[in-house]
Amino acid sequence: MxxxxxxxxxxxxxxxxxxxxxxxxxxxxxxxxxxxxxxxxxxxxxxxxxxxxxxxxxxxxxxxxxxxxxxxxxxxxxxxxxxxxxMGGGKEGIEFSPKPPTVIMMVGLQGAGKTTTAGKLANYLREKDHKRPMMVAADIYRPAAIEQLQTLGEQLNIPVFSMGDQVSPIEIAEKGIEQAKNEGRDVVFIDTAGRLQIDETLMAELSEIKAATQPNEIFLVVDAMTGQEAANVAKSFNEQLDITGVVLTKLDGDTRGGAALSIRAVTGKPIKFVGQGEKLDAIDAFYPDRMASRILGMGDMLTLIEKAQQDVDEKKAEEMAEKIRENTFDLNDFIDQMDQVNKMGPLEDIIKMIPGMNNIPGLDQIQVDPKDTARMKAIVLSMTGAERENPDILSQSRRKRIAKGSGRPLVEVNRLIKQFNESKKMMNQMSKGNLSGMDNLFGKGAKGKLGKMAFNQMNKKAGINKKKKKKKMVRKKKK
Known part of the structure; x- marks a missing residue:
């Protein structure tokens, strides 16, 4: 990360x-x-x-x-x-035009994720700001670039304007904006061509598109994994085009962070968005204060709360809280809650947003396999309705039947039931303190459910290591 x-x-x-x-x-x-x-x-x-x-x-x-x-x-x-x-002081968003459509020109080198980012941002503005976006396919050089944008448009149900690859990008961009006006679209993303490196031909074409379309925003998309080189690329593009902002992609990859810390100082232009994953909703506004807090290992509760508000079903959370208070929380609810958490992103990333969790030794080594939830579901779905609602009746013979039915080892069935019992006990204790469902989930540090899950992962690893050490000691004694 x-x-x-x-x-x-x-x-x-x-x-x-x-x-x-x-x-x-x-x-x-x-x-x-x-x-x-x-x-x-x-x-x-x-x-x-x-x-x-x-x-x-x-x-x-x-x-x-x-x-x-x-x-x-x-x-x-x-x-x-x-x-x-x-990193810029405060969040800087998109400057929307008082007279729609707002034109956003996407620029950058090949391989930075420019086309995908155009789709992500169009989806983001539709969901967050209730905009009606359109994307314009103005990259006529890269094979399948137009096709890629059209596929993204179909997946997101966002229209894509295209005139093929035999028309000049300037004409495509102009006609695309015209079409957007006719259809009442209020944001237009122009996906321009990139190169493997900056050259005069590329910059001349981008300058012509800028002059013809007068974009409200010019977003440079750079790959965070290129480190300091991303800042150098940003500087060159800014000198030629006077960009208005930067979108950093692949911030979830094995990047050392140099780009995020250098770009603002080198170019004077803000990072406006960051891409953190391959999914089409994996893009967020950039908050310098929150990023600084995360860099210093102090967590990022504001982003965590926003994620919870966005991804956790409020009605379900209330129902869950009621069940916890009444001590009627069952295995169906347990899996339901796991689904709610998974919607928010990888568990190990969520845990690190909780203040204090970053100081726990070994936390950086935790990796939660997303398939774990699917395996847990398979086990629960192999139970009868009565068993799910009342896990106390799960005798050893029943557990063996469930293991066989789900195709999972008996040890996994036992572990799931143990985790469920621990969670239920902990939630019951917390509910006595009059905590809401969200507090049960995001209790401080290791007391929260997410923290508990992190410790379970660590204890599991520690148990494996202990077994290995015992085996080595037994071998030595035999010798």
Whole structure:
């Protein structure tokens, strides 16, 4: 995942400060040395690192900080503030035209995910802002580019304007906007051609499309996995086209985070959206303050709450809360709740948004197989209605029948029932404290259901490792 290496290095540097009652200038210098190395390792632009370290150092060695009762916490706050500022300060959205349609020109190199991002953003604006988007296929050079956009349009039920690959992109873009006006579409995405590298022909064509369409926004799509090079690409495109914003893709990949931390400082232009997955709804507005908080391992509760509000069925959550209060929570509800959580994205990513969870040793190694839910469902669906509603009747012979019927080992059936019983017990205890269904799910740290699930995964791994160690010891004794 993005930023993991950077998060670990920064946390290690700051943990030393947290433990100190009094902080000296020497302590600050030592911490800043670690911060500098962490940022350079994350492939952040050297000049950006130099300026960042200088700003933090100047603020951190002030007498009002060093003489504070909690100087360590103050310095961490300064690092957090400066990281937020480095990435733009606040969220910057799309500037919609007062006279529709709003024209958004998508530019970028080949392979950055420009066409897919156009589809994701069109879907995002339709869902979040209730817009009526249209996409225009103006990339006539890349094989199957038009086809790809049309397929995306069909999947999302969003119209795509195309004139084939024998018409100039400028004419396609102009006619596409005209068509959008006629159909009452209020946002138009122009998918332009890319190249493997920046060249004069590409830039000349993009400049012509810009002059002909007068776009409200020019979004540069860059691959976050290219690190500092993404910032260099952004700089070149900005000099030629005066872009209005950047969309970072593949932020969920094995990226060190250098692009996100360098682009604003190098170009002066904001990151407006980030793509974090292959699904067509896997795109989010970029919040510098939330990203800074996540980089420093302090969680991201606002994004987590938004995800919950967006993906968790409120009526179902209320029904679930009522069942928990009445202690009638059964296996059907257990699977239902798992489905609700899965809608929000990979469990290991959700857990890391909970403040404090990032400090748990071994959490970065947790990987929850999405097939686990499907396996659990298979087990539950192999039970009779009476067994699902009252798991207490699940005798060993019944469990063996369920294992056979679901095609899963008996140990998995036993584990599922054990997890269900633990969850039910924990929820029953929490409900006595008058907590809502959402609180049961997002309790603090390891007390929340998500935290509990993380610990189950860790204990499972620890159990496997213990067994391996025991086997090795037995072999040694035999020798």
């Amino acid at each position: 993005a930023f993991e290496g950077l998060t670990e290095r920064l946390q290690n540097a700051m943990t030393k400060l947290r433990r100190k009652g009094k902080v000296s200038e020497a302590d600050v210098k030592e911490m800043m040395r670690e911060v500098r190395l962490a940022l350079l390792e994350a492939d952040v632009n050297f000049k950006v690192v130099k300026d960042f370290v200088k700003k933090v150092s100047e603020r951190a060695v002030g007498s009002e900080v060093l003489e504070n009762l909690n100087p360590g916490q103050q310095i961490i706050k300064i690092v957090n503030d400066e990281l937020t500022d480095l």
